[in-house]
Amino acid sequence: xxxxxxxxxxxxxxxxxxxxxxxxxxxxxxxxxxxxxxxxxxxxxxxxxxxxxxxxxxxxxxxxxxxxxxxxxxxxxxxxxxxxxxxxxxxxxxxxxxxxxxxxxxxxxxxxxxxxxxxxxxxxxxxxxxxxxxxxxxxxxxxxxxxxxxxxxxxxxxxxxxxxxxxxxxxxxxxxxxxxxxxxxxxxxxxxxxxxxxxxxxxxxxxxxxxxxxxxxxxxxxxxxxxxxxxxxxxxxxxxxxxxxxxxxxxxxxxxxxxxxxxxxxxxxxxxxxxxxxxxxxxxxxxxxxxxxxxxxxxxxxxxxxxxxxxxxxxxxxxxxxxxxxxxxxxxxxxxxxxxxxxxxxxxxxxxxxxxxxxxxxxxxxxxxxxxxxxxxxxxxxxxxxxxxxxxxxx
Amino acid sequence: xxxxxxxxxxxxxxxxxxxxxxxxxxxxxxxxxxxxxxxxxxxxxxxxxxxxxxxxxxxxxxxxxxxxxxxxxxxxxxxxxxxxxxxxxxxxxxxxxxxxxxxxxxxxxxxxxxxxxxxxxxxxxxx
Numbered sequence: 001x002x003x004x005x006x007x008x009x010x011x012x013x014x015x016x017x018x019x020x021x022x023x024x025x026x027x028x029x030x031x032x033x034x035x036x037x038x039x040x041x042x043x044x045x046x047x048x049x050x051x052x053x054x055x056x057x058x059x060x061x062x063x064x065x066x067x068x069x070x071x072x073x074x075x076x077x078x079x080x081x082x083x084x085x086x087x088x089x090x091x092x093x094x095x096x097x098x099x100x101x102x103x104x105x106x107x108x109x110x111x112x113x114x115x116x117x118x119x120x121x122x123x124x125x126x127x128x129x130x131x132x133x134x135x136x137x138x139x140x141x142x143x144x145x146x147x148x149x150x151x152x153x154x155x156x157x158x159x160x161x162x163x164x165x166x167x168x169x170x171x172x173x174x175x176x177x178x179x180x181x182x183x184x185x186x187x188x189x190x191x192x193x194x195x196x197x198x199x200x201x202x203x204x205x206x207x208x209x210x211x212x213x214x215x216x217x218x219x220x221x222x223x224x225x226x227x228x229x230x231x232x233x234x235x236x237x238x239x240x241x242x243x244x245x246x247x248x249x250x251x252x253x254x255x256x257x258x259x260x261x262x263x264x265x266x267x268x269x270x271x272x273x274x275x276x277x278x279x280x281x282x283x284x285x286x287x288x289x290x291x292x293x294x295x296x297x298x299x300x301x302x303x304x305x306x307x308x309x310x311x312x313x314x315x316x317x318x319x320x321x322x323x324x325x326x327x328x329x330x331x332x333x334x335x336x337x338x339x340x341x342x343x344x345x346x347x348x349x350x351x352x353x354x355x356x357x358x359x360x361x362x363x364x365x366x367x368x369x370x371x372x373x374x375x376x377x378x379x380x381x382x383x384x385x386x387x388x389x390x391x392x393x394x395x
Numbered sequence: 396x397x398x399x400x401x402x403x404x405x406x407x408x409x410x411x412x413x414x415x416x417x418x419x420x421x422x423x424x425x426x427x428x429x430x431x432x433x434x435x436x437x438x439x440x441x442x443x444x445x446x447x448x449x450x451x452x453x454x455x456x457x458x459x460x461x462x463x464x465x466x467x468x469x470x471x472x473x474x475x476x477x478x479x480x481x482x483x484x485x486x487x488x489x490x491x492x493x494x495x496x497x498x499x500x501x502x503x504x505x506x507x508x509x510x511x512x513x514x515x516x517x518x519x520x521x522x
Contacts, residue, residue, distance in 0.1 A: 025464030032465070042454065049457050061473050063462065064481060068454045 037142040043135065045071050045094060057110060057142070071140070078107035078120055080157055080219045090223075093125055097138055101128045105153065105220050108142060122150045153219065160215035166208050174201045210343040213270070214325070217350045226264045226355055231293060231300070238269045246276065253292040261300040261381040267351040271359075272304075274344040275377055279306035287374070295383060302379040303362070310375040319361045323349035348377075357381040404476075404498035405510040413522075415493075418510040419447040423463050432513070435520040437486035447509070452482045452490060466499070467507070475499050483513055492516045 031038060032052035040049035050059075050066045058075050059065040066074050072087035072094055079085055085092045085106075093104050107120040122145045130137040145153065177198045184190050216222045232252070239247050279287040287306045294301050321327050326342035345359075352359045362376040409416055415432035419425050425442050433439060442449065448456045466472050475497050483493040494514040502508055515521050 021464045021467060024461050025466075025468040028461040028465040029468060040457075046454060048454050049461070055473075062479065063458055064455070064474055064479060067458050068452060068482065 035144070037140075039066070039071070039140040039142075040130070041071055041138040041140065043137075045097070045138070047071060047074055048137065054142070057108065075142075076109050077125075078109070080105065080107060080122075080153070080221065082107060082120065093127070097127055102126075105145070122153055156215050156218040159211060160219055160221070163208050163212040163215060167205075167212070170201060170205050170208060174198065174205060177201060207343070210347060213347055214343060214350065217347075217354060222267075222354065224264050224354060225266070226262050228260055229263050229265060229268075231261055231263075231302070234263065234265055234268055235272075235291060237265070238272050241269065242276075246280070249280075249288050250276070251288070251290045253290065261383065263355055263381060264351075267355055271348050271351050271379065274348045275304050278344055279304075279308050279375070283308035283374070296380075298383045299357075300381045300383050302381065304377040304379065305374060306376075307374040319363060322361065323359065352379060352381075355381060402500060405500045405508050408496070408498055408510050408512050411512050414512040414514055416510065416512050417447070417450070418508060420509075421467070421507040423447050423509070425449075426508075435513070435515050436483060436491065439486065442486075450484050452484055455482070472499065478514075480516065483515075491518050491520075 028051075034051065034053060036051075037054035037057050038049075038051040039047055039054050042048050047066045047069050050063045052061070052063065055061050055063040055066060070087075072092065077085045077093060079091060087094060089095075093106065096102055096104065103124060103126045106123055106125055108123045108125075110119045110121045124143045124145055126141040126143070128139045128141075130139055177194060181191060181194045181198065184194065213222075235252055239250055239252075242250075276289060279289055283306065287308050289304065289306045292303050292305075294303075323345050325346040327346075328342050348359050357380045360378045360380070362378050405418060409418070409429070412429065412431065415429065415435045417425060417428040417432050423446050424444055425447055428438065428442065436450065438450070448459050451459055462472070462474070478494045478496050481493060481495050482490045483495075484490055493516055495511050496514075497509065497511040500508050500510075
């Protein structure tokens with residue numbers, strides 16, 4: 001090759017290198033200017049790249065000091081209660097990375113303070129898998145929650161603490177009322193008052209339990225264990241756990257070959273408990289319930305149908321509001337039964353969302369017959385891939 | 396301030412005969428090192444002209460390249476003018492924990508020059 005050509009080629013290569021270096025430098029300047037801490041981890045969860053904010057947060061501003069460190073050693077994560085999450089604890093975010101992309105609210109130690117003291121910041125941790133490169137990487141983004149979200153989260157943490165604190169005195173109160181009713185056998189008036197007090201304290205206990213569950217969900221404290229599960233097994237297990245008189249009211253319509261979904265068994269049972277309680281409450285304990293399922297594209301639909309009052313006189317928009325906290329429909333109010341907590345369906349909604357699904361009310365027009373006039377709640381769950389063919393559809 | 400560069404800084408480091416010393420040009424290519432650098436890390440003349448990233452662990456290279464490119468645009472860095480504990484890769488592929496002290500300086504022809512002394516913190520040459 002002539003010398004001139006060789007020199008020209010070298011010059012072109014140098015220009016290209018300079019351009020690429022400039023692009024890389026500009027990208028780096030941009031990433032260092034953000035208010036979000038960004039890190040890239042390799043498959044061993046070792047830090048391979050960090051922006052300036054990440055270095056400011058955890059290594060006194062020196063990005064080089066973060067490199068090669070395992071994430072668990074570089075950044076201490078704390079639960080929303082302020083407890084340090086050890087790297088081997090299941091609550092540590094490291095253990096959730098393999099489940100796919102995700103987000104989590106956590107407390108992060110903030111070393112940016114010039115005084116040397118360490119404070120904790122409520123942060124949102126997002127992780128995204130980078131799969132289309134020569135080796136897999138994981139992008140982590142740590143974002144301070146905005147002041148409104150921080151205030152909301154603090155409020156929810158407070159409610160959670162309050163609910164925990166209320167539980168013990170309520171249990172003592174319920175126990176004392178029971179003992180009193182055993183001692184006082186003769187005075188009917190006192191016994192009647194005691195019965196009312198016992199019933200109300202039971203209601204408050206349930207309310208506190210529901211508040212605790214909701215605040216656990218709100219603050220990310222609910223221990224999710226979502227796995228591929230046989231729906232028929234999960235439903236049978238739930239029915240078996242019920243008192244006989246309740247279990248007798250439930251009918252399943254299943255094809256035993258299919259019906260797999262990704263669920264958290266505990267959450268799924270709570271969803272069904274809440275729906276059943278709701279059905280029994282609004283049908284004065286006389287409801288019959290039929291549960292059926294079918295596959296709709298990538299979604300498993302579970303139909304929970306009862307013989308209660310249903311939602312025939314209500315607009316869809318208003319019906320959907322029953323999943324809001326403390327929401328009760330006017331058409332369901334009755335002097336003959338005590339009001340529910342107004343939290344059961346909100347719990348159903350939160351749990352279904354937590355499992356990657358959703359819940360809806362299906363409105364229906366009145367038809368003759370003993371069971372088909374009631375309410376119908378539809379639970380949608382992600383299809384796990386194991387299901388084959390269609391399940392039995394609701395009539 | 397850590398991000399400032401000092402005239403004469405490279406020459407001052409070069410005078411530290413007791414410590415390994417290495418210098419790279421504006422492109423990040425190794426231009427020189429002292430005998431102590433050879434004694435401690437084993438690198439020979441073949442390193443001259445190679446990217447300075449050769450003496451850094453694989454997992455440091457992405458950050459090094461992006462940081463180096465940023466420096467060329469901004470002419471500021473938090474890594475210069477104070478000691479940093481980093482891993483240094485030896486010629487035989489082994490690694491030695493070392494304290495790097497990096498300086499940057501603009502030459503009279505307006506080109507950047509980067510130099511560092513490296514204090515081995517482990518192994519037979521630890522000091």
